[in-house]
Amino acid sequence: MMIRLIVVSIAISFAFTGFGQVPPIVWQSTFGNTGNEVMHSIAATADGNFMVMGIADVNGDEVDCDLKGQHDVWIFKMTPTGSIIWQKCFGGSKEEANPYNKIIATSDGGSMFISESWSKDFDATGHHKYSDVLTIKLDANGNVEWKKSFGGKFYDVPRNLLELPGKRYVIVSRSTSSDGDVPPNMDPVKFDAWVFIVNQMGAIICNNVFGGTGDDDLYKVLQDNEGNLVLFGQTTSMDGDLEGQIVEGTDAWLLKIDTTGNVLSSKVYGQSNNEAWRDALPAPNGGYFAFGITEDPGVLVDKGSYHGDDDLWAVKLDGNYNMQWQGVYGGSERETMMQAVAAPGNSGFYLAGGTYSVDGDVVKPSSNGNDEYVVKISPNGTLLWSFTHGGTEKDYANAITATGLVAGVAYSTDGDVIGGAGNGDGWIYKFKDKKTTLNQKQYEYPEGYNGEVVLQVLPNPARDLVAIDFGGINGIFEMVLLDVTGKIMMQKTISLDGSKRDESIDVSAFDDGFYILQVTGEKLFQSVQMIISR
Structure with missing residues (x-):
């Protein structure tokens, strides 16, 4: 028989869960x-501060x-x-x-911010009626270069901001207005997405609303290599700029426009329940990573699993905006998604x-579950680690x-929070991520091995006993359980002859956290992430 040598590389990421393993x-x-x-x-900022x-x-x-x-915008420059x-x-x-x-x-060394504003005085010059998009350009020392209140007589709410070449700025908002600075809304009651571009002095040079007769909202804007704008959000519309789309409940929405506002592409993503995107990042080889929430138990998950209510949702889109994979992360209660960034390296x-x-992928939360939640996923959507930080009150x-x-913000004064007053304090902390290490091991397999995935770990997360379901295959298998540092915690050889399809292992002596279970057989090698949580 012809034998080929396969080098199997297993990425063991430091899994920051459990008290001893949080970042x-x-x-x-x-x-x-x-x-x-x-x-x-x-x-x-360019000088290394924030x-x-x-x-x-x-x-x-x-x-x-x-x-x-009542509440003013508070801007400060901070050291690392x-x-x-x-x-x-x-x-x-x-x-x-x-x-x-x-x-x-x-790019000029200053900064610019957008804020919802209900004021009609002081810095909120030119305010219209209800809420406006207060926009202020600052120099490097925080001095005002210009300030404007953009909006109409109804509700205008900021969402995102991006600098374009030539000291132009695209401002993404939502609006129910049809006057003042806002072009006619497609529905006088519901929100449309309002996207406008201003020059370096704050004058509007491009101004458009997008959507249909439902509620339409865009949260993130990126500029592609051709100079067009790609925006990510949510919609309930099936007309207007969503003509021909099938929307059930609320669906995630991708909109591509040129810098004069012409629609180049409009596409929705979702199933029978609600999905929405809150952030997005460009993919290295074209396409995008989009991040948001889903509350659809029928979501076709490639990575992770749906747990209940709103879960975090990550999607990889190719250059034609077709979905390549999607991952879902969280627990049985509600998760919120605010921002995603590319991790180093x-x-x-x-x-x-x-x-x-307080369950699912959420390991070691506080007793009430109202915690900050940070997740790290790999470039292909695999959950690497997650952590919660907070105390007994609401923190996010x-x-x-x-x-x-x-x-x-931290409303807690206990747990992970040090020095809070308890009425809601701005809370900033820095965590230390540990680099992924790569363990390599050589295995010999017969020609034709295709790496068929048959392994299941039940339950996962686990408490005391875990059943490894081999899907009915026969053979002799080596099972190795590794902790997040690559240390072997358990090793055993088992033989399955068809009389049973699973093998149980006792994990009661192991600490809470993430583990890697490796199973090797004549025609099988699989590495499965396993969580122990009590």
Whole structure:
């Protein structure tokens, strides 16, 4: 018989779950005082620091700026270790608060932010009626270069912001207005996606609404290699720019336009329940990675599994926007998805949000499940690790960076949270991801081996006993259980002759966390991720 040599490479990622395995917090800080403070957005600057955007309503402790109203926009420049370099507050006498408020560092060394605003005074110049998109351009020291309130007489809400070549800026919002700065809405009651481009002085140079007679919302904008804009969000429409699409409930929506607003492509993704995209990143060889939520038990999952309610949802699209794979992660309760970033070294993606779950992929949550939730997946969607941070109250993440900074809010004063006042403090911490190591082992297989996947681990997550279902195949197999450092925790040889299809192993002596189960046979090699959680 002809034998070929196969080198099997198993990526063992440090799985940050369980008390001994959570990614270590390098530093953390709560920002605020007895008022209510929330961090919404964070952006790296060219000098190695960070611009942070949040809200504040009371001066004191870290908050030291010219507050004007109920919640003002709080902007500060921060060192990589959490020290405030300078800070400013912006807004008016009413509310400037929205979880999708956004700040970006600009190519001229300054920054620019968008915020929902209900104010008609102070910085909210030119306000229309209800909520507007307050947009302010700052120089490198936080001085205002220009400020505008964009909108109409109804509801105009910011979503995303991107700098384009030539010091132009595309602002993504949603709107029910049909006057003021906003082109006619396709439905006078429901939201349309509103996308407009401004020049370096804040003048609108391109202005369009997109959608149909349902509710339409776009959360992320990217520019492709041809200079066109690709946007990601959600829709309930089947007319207008969604003509010919089949939408059930709320579906994820991809829209491609040129920089004058002509629609080049419009496509929906989803099944019978609700799906939505919140973020997206370009793929190295064309296409996109899109990230959001799904609450569809019928989702055709390639990676992970649907657990219940809203789960995190990751999708890989090719250059023609066809789905190549999708992964689902979370627990039986609701997860929220706020931001995704590429992890260093092409090692995958960090997804940040919140969770109410205490099961599934959510390992070691707090007792009430209201925690920040951060997930790392590989470039092909495999769950590498997840962690929750927080205390006994509600804590959630709004932003994450590739360097491991997580920004959000902590209502807790216990658990992982140090120094909080308890009324809602801006919470920023840095975690340390550990590099993926590669273990290689050589196995000899007969010619024609096709790596057929037949193995199942039940239950997964496990507590004490695990059944390994071999799908009815026969043979002699070597089972090896590895921890996340590659250490062999268990090794045994079993023989299956058809009289039984599974083998049980006792994991009661092992710590909570992620493990790798390797099974080797004459015509089988499979590596399965297993979670132990009690």
